[in-house]
Amino acid sequence: MIDKYAVFVPNLTNRAENFTSGHRACQGCAEALAVRHVLKALGHDIVISNATGCMEIVSSPLPLTAWNVPWIHVTFENAGAVASGVAAGLKVLMRKGKIPEKRIVSVGMGGDGATTDIGLQALSGALERMHKDFLYVCFDNEAYMNTGIQRSSSTPYGAATTTSPAGKDSIGQHTWKKNMAAIAVAHDIPYVATACSSYPFDLQAKVIKAVESGGPAYLHVLSVCPTGWRIPSHLAIKYGRLAVETGVFPLYEVQDGKYRMTADIPKLRPVRDYLSGQGRFRHLTDTDIDIIQKRVTKEYDKLISLHKSNNG
Amino acid sequence: MDDMVTITLNGTEIKAQKGTPLLSIAREKNVYIPTLCHNDALVPYGVCRMCLVEIEKGGRKRIVTSCNYPAEEGLAVKTDTERVVKTRSIVMELLLARAPENKMIVDLAARLGVKGGRLTEVNDDCILCGMCVRVCDEVVGVSALGFFSRGTSRMPTTPFAEPSETCIGCGSCVYVCPTGYIKMEDKDGTRYIHNWKVALKMATCKKCGMYIAPQRQLDYIRKTADLPEDFYDLCFSCR
Numbered sequence: 001m002i003d004k005y006a007v008f009v010p011n012l013t014n015r016a017e018n019f020t021s022g023h024r025a026c027q028g029c030a031e032a033l034a035v036r037h038v039l040k041a042l043g044h045d046i047v048i049s050n051a052t053g054c055m056e057i058v059s060s061p062l063p064l065t066a067w068n069v070p071w072i073h074v075t076f077e078n079a080g081a082v083a084s085g086v087a088a089g090l091k092v093l094m095r096k097g098k099i100p101e102k103r104i105v106s107v108g109m110g111g112d113g114a115t116t117d118i119g120l121q122a123l124s125g126a127l128e129r130m131h132k133d134f135l136y137v138c139f140d141n142e143a144y145m146n147t148g149i150q151r152s153s154s155t156p157y158g159a160a161t162t163t164s165p166a167g168k169d170s171i172g173q174h175t176w177k178k179n180m181a182a183i184a185v186a187h188d189i190p191y192v193a194t195a196c197s198s199y200p201f202d203l204q205a206k207v208i209k210a211v212e213s214g215g216p217a218y219l220h221v222l223s224v225c226p227t228g229w230r231i232p233s234h235l236a237i238k239y240g241r242l243a244v245e246t247g248v249f250p251l252y253e254v255q256d257g258k259y260r261m262t263a264d265i266p267k268l269r270p271v272r273d274y275l276s277g278q279g280r281f282r283h284l285t286d287t288d289i290d291i292i293q294k295r296v297t298k299e300y301d302k303l304i305s306l307h308k309s310n311n312g
Numbered sequence: 313m314d315d316m317v318t319i320t321l322n323g324t325e326i327k328a329q330k331g332t333p334l335l336s337i338a339r340e341k342n343v344y345i346p347t348l349c350h351n352d353a354l355v356p357y358g359v360c361r362m363c364l365v366e367i368e369k370g371g372r373k374r375i376v377t378s379c380n381y382p383a384e385e386g387l388a389v390k391t392d393t394e395r396v397v398k399t400r401s402i403v404m405e406l407l408l409a410r411a412p413e414n415k416m417i418v419d420l421a422a423r424l425g426v427k428g429g430r431l432t433e434v435n436d437d438c439i440l441c442g443m444c445v446r447v448c449d450e451v452v453g454v455s456a457l458g459f460f461s462r463g464t465s466r467m468p469t470t471p472f473a474e475p476s477e478t479c480i481g482c483g484s485c486v487y488v489c490p491t492g493y494i495k496m497e498d499k500d501g502t503r504y505i506h507n508w509k510v511a512l513k514m515a516t517c518k519k520c521g522m523y524i525a526p527q528r529q530l531d532y533i534r535k536t537a538d539l540p541e542d543f544y545d546l547c548f549s550c551r
Contacts, residue, residue: 007482007525007529007533008447008451008452008482008484009482009483009484009487011353011451012351012353012447012451012484012487012488015352015353016339044342201487237548238548238549241548241549242549245520245522245549264498264523265522266501266521266522266523267520267521269520269549273549
């Protein structure tokens with residue numbers, strides 16, 4: 001699926017922009033790009049419940065808005081809860097004949113902080129209630145970038161943030177990144193996938209699949225943050241690709257419990273390629289990188305074996 | 313503002329640029345009109361007949377395809393009259409008889425409340441919308457595809473139905489195909505598009521060995537964009 005549509009297909013995608021230009025995201029923000037692609041794939045019939053975070057703050061400074069679709073800003077804690085309320089509300093309105101019967105997808109959106117830390121229990125509840133036409137998208141930029149780069153449970157091992165600074169006695173974040181996709185899979189929902197805005201057609205295809213799965217679906221989208229990752233703003237796409245090609249952020253989907261790798265990567269790059277250019281990892285020694293490499297290989301092999309056992 | 317015209321869409325008066333296809337105006341106003349052969353990047357073709365609407369001009373009512381009917385002053389457009397629904401249902405029924413097992417067609421029929429069963433089923437996933445032929449010509453510029461034969465044996469294919477020598481394996485036809493009839497596969501460094509019988513070797517990055525795109529596609533882009541010989545030696549991540 002990946003990379004197949006390189007040059008000509010961008011002319012053929014949905015031209016409607018439901019996340020418009022003119023918002024206040026940083027230069028080179030790959031999260032804004034991810035939101036744009038998700039909305040292109042979703043179309044018009046959606047209601048978005050957007051948790052506090054970068055995408056909310058940059059897109060809705062009163063009296064402006066960048067959203068061309070129904071959109072509500074909710075707190076960190078309750079994006080999952082509000083989105084499930086919207087799904088239930090729409091169902092009732094349709095049953096009572098107040099709005100015409102059609103598929104309207106309730107979309108929850110949040111950053112990694114709102115998803116993996118603060119909003120986790122509301123999201124877990126929403127996934128467990130098995131709402132129809134419910135999609136939650138996590139835009140993971142691996143820290144609380146909006147408030148000034150504080151660590152979250154999605155921050156990878158070894159990354160320096162303002163609350164996990166690197167120094168003589170610290171290598172920065174000292175725990176491993178929370179595997180949120182696996183938590184979503186554990187809810188036994190019809191569709192879970194990881195995606196990255198550096199692979200836009202893969203991302204759009206996964207959004208469409210998620211909606212078509214009917215039930216609650218969860219998408220985990222790696223969104224490169226040049227500001228927080230300390231990289232030049234024109235390299236966001238490249239680092240998204242490197243994250244996938246090194247196996248740090250493998251792309252896969254889990255449909256009805258069946259794992260499938262969606263990126264065709266003949267041979268993984270060494271993680272050093274991914275880590276070396278980023279300011280947040282620049283303090284890492286060779287030993288630290290070896291530790292990370294070991295962990296990445298182990299996790300990747302686990303996925304590959306799941307893929308093999310599920311796909312013959 | 314001379315070229316602005318006033319039309320009514322389902323009873324609502326709206327202003328639009330003169331000549332804009334009615335379908336685009338309706339889409340902008342979030343009025344649902346189904347389509348199978350439409351893409352914004354392509355010249356409207358008007359073959360799938362799903363976008364039928366009823367227009368009223370000078371007291372006369374007609375059914376037209378909205379994808380290629382231009383907006384003009386005083387036009388009254390209705391997208392959900394009995395006549396529209398009936399005509400569209402018949403077209404849908406015909407399509408359903410052609411591709412009764414295709415998920416896309418079955419889903420659309422269900423959405424439009426159309427049931428099959430009256431007509432003889434053919435089971436051909438290709439609905440002859442011509443998207444692949446047109447995209448290859450208009451967007452890619454390669455024109456590797458065309459229609460072969462006429463009537464019931466009409467089908468999109470390569471010249472003489474032989475393995476294409478011009479297809480660059482870009483996948484645009486696969487992407488636009490509304491029914492998923494065109495099948496593409498990447499396997500062990502080769503890209504196959506089974507419908508056109510092509511197997512194209514993928515170019516690999518000289519540094520890391522990742523697949524970039526079919527060699528023929530890279531050659532084509534390099535030639536049309538006048539890029540240096542070594543432009544595609546490295547993949548995007550190694551540059």
